[in-house]
Amino acid sequence: MYRIGELADLCEVKADTLRFYEKHGLLAPSSRTDSGYRVYTDADAARLRFILRAKAVGFTLSEISELLSIDLDKSNWACADVKGMVDLKLAQVQAKIAELLHFQTSLQSLSNACCGGPRSAEHCSILEALESSTERVRFEHDHGPGSHSEHAHIAATADKSGD
Structure with missing residues:
Protein backbone atom coordinates (compact mmCIF):
# COMPACT_ATOMS: atom_id res chain seq x y z
CA MET A 1 0.00 0.00 0.00
CA PHE A 59 -1.64 9.45 -26.39
CA THR A 60 -4.12 12.01 -25.07
CA LEU A 61 -5.98 11.53 -21.79
CA SER A 62 -9.08 10.50 -23.70
CA GLU A 63 -7.14 7.94 -25.73
CA ILE A 64 -5.46 6.65 -22.57
CA SER A 65 -8.89 6.24 -20.99
CA GLU A 66 -9.98 4.16 -23.97
CA LEU A 67 -6.80 2.06 -23.81
CA LEU A 68 -7.37 1.48 -20.09
CA SER A 69 -10.93 0.34 -20.81
CA ILE A 70 -9.64 -2.11 -23.39
CA ASP A 71 -6.93 -3.29 -21.00
CA LEU A 72 -9.55 -4.02 -18.32
CA ASP A 73 -11.72 -5.98 -20.77
CA LYS A 74 -9.16 -7.58 -23.09
CA SER A 75 -11.29 -10.64 -23.88
CA ASN A 76 -13.93 -8.50 -25.60
CA TRP A 77 -11.48 -6.62 -27.81
CA ALA A 78 -9.30 -7.68 -30.71
CA CYS A 79 -5.64 -6.87 -31.07
CA ALA A 80 -6.68 -5.14 -34.32
CA ASP A 81 -8.68 -2.63 -32.27
CA VAL A 82 -5.61 -1.61 -30.29
CA LYS A 83 -3.41 -1.59 -33.40
CA GLY A 84 -6.00 0.64 -35.08
CA MET A 85 -5.67 3.16 -32.25
CA VAL A 86 -1.89 3.10 -32.53
CA ASP A 87 -1.98 3.42 -36.32
CA LEU A 88 -4.37 6.38 -36.06
CA LYS A 89 -2.08 8.08 -33.54
CA LEU A 90 0.91 7.34 -35.79
CA ALA A 91 -0.87 8.96 -38.76
CA GLN A 92 -1.64 12.01 -36.62
CA VAL A 93 2.01 12.29 -35.58
CA GLN A 94 3.17 11.93 -39.17
CA ALA A 95 0.76 14.68 -40.25
CA LYS A 96 2.03 16.93 -37.45
CA ILE A 97 5.63 16.29 -38.51
CA ALA A 98 4.72 17.19 -42.11
CA GLU A 99 3.05 20.38 -40.86
CA LEU A 100 6.11 21.29 -38.78
CA LEU A 101 8.41 20.64 -41.76
CA HIS A 102 6.22 22.98 -43.83
CA PHE A 103 6.51 25.62 -41.08
CA GLN A 104 10.28 25.12 -41.01
CA THR A 105 10.59 25.54 -44.78
CA SER A 106 8.33 28.62 -44.78
CA LEU A 107 10.16 30.26 -41.89
CA GLN A 108 13.53 29.50 -43.47
CA SER A 109 12.34 31.12 -46.71
CA LEU A 110 11.20 34.21 -44.82
CA SER A 111 14.49 34.39 -42.96
CA ASN A 112 16.55 33.88 -46.13
CA ALA A 113 14.62 36.64 -47.90
CA CYS A 114 15.53 39.26 -45.33
CA CYS A 115 18.88 41.00 -45.09
CA GLY A 116 18.42 41.44 -41.35
CA GLY A 117 20.16 44.80 -41.57
CA PRO A 118 19.88 47.79 -39.27
CA ARG A 119 17.74 49.87 -41.64
CA SER A 120 14.08 50.70 -41.10
CA ALA A 121 11.55 47.89 -41.47
CA GLU A 122 9.62 50.04 -44.00
CA HIS A 123 10.57 47.66 -46.79
CA CYS A 124 11.13 44.52 -44.72
CA SER A 125 10.63 41.52 -46.96
CA ILE A 126 9.31 39.43 -44.08
CA LEU A 127 6.59 41.95 -43.24
CA GLU A 128 5.75 42.37 -46.93
CA ALA A 129 5.40 38.61 -47.31
CA LEU A 130 3.19 38.32 -44.23
CA GLU A 131 1.00 41.24 -45.36
CA SER A 132 0.34 39.49 -48.66
CA SER A 133 -2.59 37.13 -49.24
CA THR A 134 -0.37 34.54 -50.88
CA GLU A 135 1.90 31.90 -49.48
CA ARG A 136 5.12 31.46 -51.46
CA VAL A 137 8.12 33.70 -51.10
CA ARG A 138 10.22 34.40 -54.21
CA PHE A 139 13.55 36.14 -53.96
CA GLU A 140 14.55 39.13 -56.00
CA HIS A 141 18.05 40.45 -55.59
CA ASP A 142 18.18 44.22 -55.53
CA HIS A 143 21.48 45.87 -54.85
CA GLY A 144 20.31 49.43 -55.47
CA PRO A 145 21.06 52.28 -53.07
CA GLY A 146 19.24 52.08 -49.76
CA SER A 147 17.70 48.70 -50.49
CA HIS A 148 17.92 45.37 -48.75
CA SER A 149 20.30 42.96 -50.45
CA GLU A 150 17.39 40.62 -51.08
CA HIS A 151 13.69 41.44 -51.24
CA ALA A 152 11.03 38.82 -50.98
CA HIS A 153 8.21 39.01 -53.41
CA ILE A 154 5.19 36.82 -53.14
CA ALA A 155 4.44 34.32 -55.89
CA ALA A 156 0.85 34.08 -57.07
CA THR A 157 0.03 30.88 -55.18
CA ALA A 158 -2.71 31.50 -52.65
CA ASP A 159 -2.78 29.51 -49.43
CA LYS A 160 -5.75 27.14 -49.74
CA SER A 161 -5.33 25.52 -46.30
CA GLY A 162 -7.70 27.95 -44.59
CA ASP A 163 -5.45 28.13 -41.53
Missing part, protein backbone atom coordinates in the same frame (compact mmCIF):
# COMPACT_ATOMS: atom_id res chain seq x y z
CA TYR A 2 1.21 3.45 -0.92
CA ARG A 3 0.18 6.91 0.11
CA ILE A 4 -0.03 9.46 -2.68
CA GLY A 5 3.48 10.84 -2.09
CA GLU A 6 4.98 7.37 -1.94
CA LEU A 7 3.37 6.32 -5.22
CA ALA A 8 4.39 9.60 -6.82
CA ASP A 9 8.00 9.06 -5.71
CA LEU A 10 7.93 5.44 -6.89
CA CYS A 11 6.81 6.51 -10.40
CA GLU A 12 8.89 9.70 -10.42
CA VAL A 13 5.97 12.09 -10.80
CA LYS A 14 4.46 14.73 -8.55
CA ALA A 15 1.52 14.04 -6.29
CA ASP A 16 -0.36 16.70 -8.26
CA THR A 17 -0.01 14.48 -11.33
CA LEU A 18 -1.81 11.67 -9.52
CA ARG A 19 -4.54 14.08 -8.42
CA PHE A 20 -4.85 15.28 -12.02
CA TYR A 21 -5.25 11.72 -13.31
CA GLU A 22 -7.77 11.05 -10.54
CA LYS A 23 -9.74 14.18 -11.49
CA HIS A 24 -9.88 12.94 -15.12
CA GLY A 25 -10.99 9.44 -14.13
CA LEU A 26 -7.81 7.62 -15.14
CA LEU A 27 -6.67 6.68 -11.68
CA ALA A 28 -8.43 6.30 -8.36
CA PRO A 29 -7.06 5.39 -4.95
CA SER A 30 -8.09 1.92 -3.88
CA SER A 31 -9.20 3.34 -0.57
CA ARG A 32 -8.72 6.14 1.92
CA THR A 33 -7.49 5.98 5.47
CA ASP A 34 -9.68 7.07 8.36
CA SER A 35 -7.89 10.41 8.23
CA GLY A 36 -8.66 10.80 4.50
CA TYR A 37 -5.29 9.94 2.96
CA ARG A 38 -5.41 8.29 -0.45
CA VAL A 39 -4.10 4.73 -0.42
CA TYR A 40 -2.91 2.98 -3.57
CA THR A 41 -2.12 -0.68 -4.25
CA ASP A 42 0.42 -2.36 -6.51
CA ALA A 43 -2.34 -2.63 -9.12
CA ASP A 44 -2.82 1.14 -8.93
CA ALA A 45 0.94 1.57 -9.38
CA ALA A 46 0.82 -0.66 -12.47
CA ARG A 47 -2.10 1.39 -13.84
CA LEU A 48 -0.15 4.62 -13.25
CA ARG A 49 2.87 3.20 -15.09
CA PHE A 50 0.56 2.25 -17.99
CA ILE A 51 -0.80 5.82 -18.07
CA LEU A 52 2.69 7.32 -17.98
CA ARG A 53 3.99 5.07 -20.78
CA ALA A 54 0.93 5.82 -22.94
CA LYS A 55 1.39 9.56 -22.31
CA ALA A 56 5.10 9.27 -23.16
CA VAL A 57 4.29 7.95 -26.65
CA GLY A 58 1.80 10.73 -27.32
